[in-house]
């Protein structure tokens with residue numbers, strides 16, 4: 001495999017891990033958050049600074065990032081999850097801006113807006129693929145157990161959900177923390193997939209990209225979110241769009257989707273193991289029939 | 294000297310506040326009726342700034358004709374955005390959060406479109422005012438800001454007149470309590486919404502022109518709408534009076550913090566104040582002052 | 594084991610105000626365990642507000658509510674549901690993102706004893722408990738006559754079936770006290786008849802206490818063992834259907850309004 005293709009796939013995989021977190025939070029639970037990039041930044045800097053300042057290996061940096069993200073997420077979630085809709089969204093935006101500014105401000109430790117150099121690009125495609133698959137299984141388990149049903153109930157009618165016995169705040173906080181972990185892991189991987197990170201990598205545009213992907217694929221469909229993530233990360237890469245045109249296309253897509261098909265391209269459709277088996281079986285029978293005929 | 298510096302900061306703070314106020318009122322007006330934060334307001338500001346620039350340079354005209362064009366252009370643009378982006382979702386009775394998401398997407402779309410087409414370049418207005426600043430007793434008073442303050446006051450006065458003395462204004466106020474009351478009065482809701490967007494866009498047009506004159510014109514100019522959002526929240530959801538007062542408070546606060554603590558913490562402090570208000574005083578400044586009982590513009 | 598003597602629900606001098614409106618005014622209700630009882634009264638009398646107070650959607654400004662001799666005033670709706678009260682809504686509030694089956698399963702599995710972590714890791718215990726819940730769901734769907742509709746989206750169900758689904762969902766959280774807010778509203782006479790049978794059947798089969806709000810007088814009269822009449826936020830009469838029907842206060846409230 002060419003090294004260009006490998007690196008594109010690595011970045012796509014990392015993006016997909018972040019998409020999974022966004023899917024849980026915004027797709028299933030209906031919490032529109034601009035805070036995911038904040039957790040990505042925490043993960044990225046924990047891993048990067050862990051290595052450059054303390055010589056810690058990637059795995060340890062990744063774990064430290066997760067722990068910090070959980071602690072920060074606990075505080076931020078407790079404060080912001082009491083807010084409704086737009087206010088939650090903007091408060092989480094405030095959070096990721098604060099993270100960015102903190103990283104710029106404490107420049108003697110974080111390198112400020114210059115960023116952190118000299119990170120070994122030691123993340124490999126198999127590693128990203130394995131972590132993505134683990135994330136995918138976690139997300140799928142979430143969706144098909146009571147967690148997913150509770151999320152959808154809350155997204156649909158918060159009061160009714162509470163009356164049916166869900167501790168809405170506790171559930172939202174758990175989802176918020178889980179998606180913070182996804183964000184953090186994606187961030188750590190990103191740091192070790194490049195030689196260099198800077199605060200502006202974790203800006204509003206990255207949040208928008210994640211939101212676009214989830215809305216485009218479908219807020220109800222994990223299959224849709226992953227497919228949209230693949231398509232929207234790979235396509236601009238393959239077509240060599242500049243950053244501006246990429247965002248023009250992204251935002252155009254989301255406008256059209258929201259107006260014409262607000263449930264996303266995939267609606268509620270999920271690919272399932274059984275469907276695939278049926279499909280293969282039918283094909284087998286058809287070819288067997290052909291063979292006989 | 295110290296006193297003088299403080300006075301200068303206050304003047305700067307009030308100037309900044311008047312910018313925020315003009316943006317915040319247009320923003321709050323839409324919020325009061327449709328109950329969502331309309332971030333496309335920022336792109337109307339940005340495009341109006343480009344429009345004013347193009348118009349004043351191309352036709353070599355002065356401030357007033359340019360202002361008129363920006364008002365009409367901004368208003369029309371806001372109505373077009375409403376018809377294309379929001380009306381389909383309103384008709385399908387989609388959740389409010391969709392309107393919010395679309396408004397953000399539209400503002401990003403227009404921002405990146407301008408960047409892609411024109412590049413991130415700054416464009417500079419030719420001088421539309423004779424003097425750029427007055428110097429009085431060691432203080433510098435930027436004339437653009439004075440003009441903006443004047444325009445804000447006039448625009449808000451006209452807005453008050455429209456809201457309280459005209460049929461459509463009364464319909465808009467009725468709609469802010471319940472979108473469907475105008476229907477009962479025999480007034481078309483779409484008309485009320487369109488007029489509201491036109492007024493809001495016209496205010497954005499004024500903001501765009503003056504912002505363009507004082508900060509130059511670039512695709513991210515509309516980003517200031519975030520401050521308007523914060524001011525609207527602090528003001529009390531959808532209360533126009535609260536938004537104006539909160540805008541000036543925010544302007545002063547930010548100027549002081551930037552001057553005495555440092556620019557890096559300013560955005561954090563603004564956000565922190567907003568979150569504190571949301572958590573502990575969701576009725577905002579309007580609630581504190583007894584201006585309005587909540588989400589309506591009934592009292593200003 | 595039916596404890597006919599015990600009082601399952603105490604509503605003591607409860608008052609609720611919205612701004613200037615006194616929606617419930619010093620109301621008292623003592624509901625015995627195992628009853629099938631009703632609240633009637635003109636529109637705006639405060640019946641739904643009473644349900645909202647009992648289920649914890651609102652906290653009363655005065656008075657106390659006790660369930661199974663435990664004060665529940667000020668508890669949150671989910672805590673109250675876990676204590677054993679479940680309800681339906683006057684204007685149906687089904688979860689549109691979930692199909693018929695999952696609407697009921699949501700309520701049934703809410704208390705499933707697996708944790709967040711166990712669920713996302715997909716431990717065998719989780720799938721075992723999920724399978725157990727699945728059979729419960731089938732039972733409740735069957736109870737209200739919705740078997741065969743599992744995969745349908747609630748917004749595509751006929752109105753009468755939506756009402757039944759709400760009842761199944763409420764039952765799935767295994768309440769000891771079931772609150773039904775105008776379950777027959779918007780149904781045609783045959784559907785009302787059918788619903789009455791279902792309610793009677795549920796009451797007998799599950800041995801639970803039911804309190805329902807209803808406008809259909811004939812339905813109330815034929816299935817309720819006890820009635821409370823509300824008017825302007827106050828309880829103006831209480832007793833068995835026959836005596837309530839003849840109460841002069843009640844006649845005045847109904848004929849006068």
Ligand SMILES: Nc1ncnc2c1ncn2[C@@H]1O[C@H](COP(=O)(O)OP(=O)(O)O)[C@@H](O)[C@H]1O
Nearest residue numbers: 611614615616635636637638639640641642643
């Ligand atoms: N959330 C609320 N806010 C304001 N007023 C309310 C609210 N809920 C109920 N009310 C008022 O309380 C009174 C009783 O309403 P409700 O309990 O719904 O009556 P019922 O169910 O008997 O028809 C009505 O006047 C209604 O307008």
Ligand SMILES: [Mg+2]
Nearest residue numbers: 640641642683
């Ligand atoms: Mg009612």
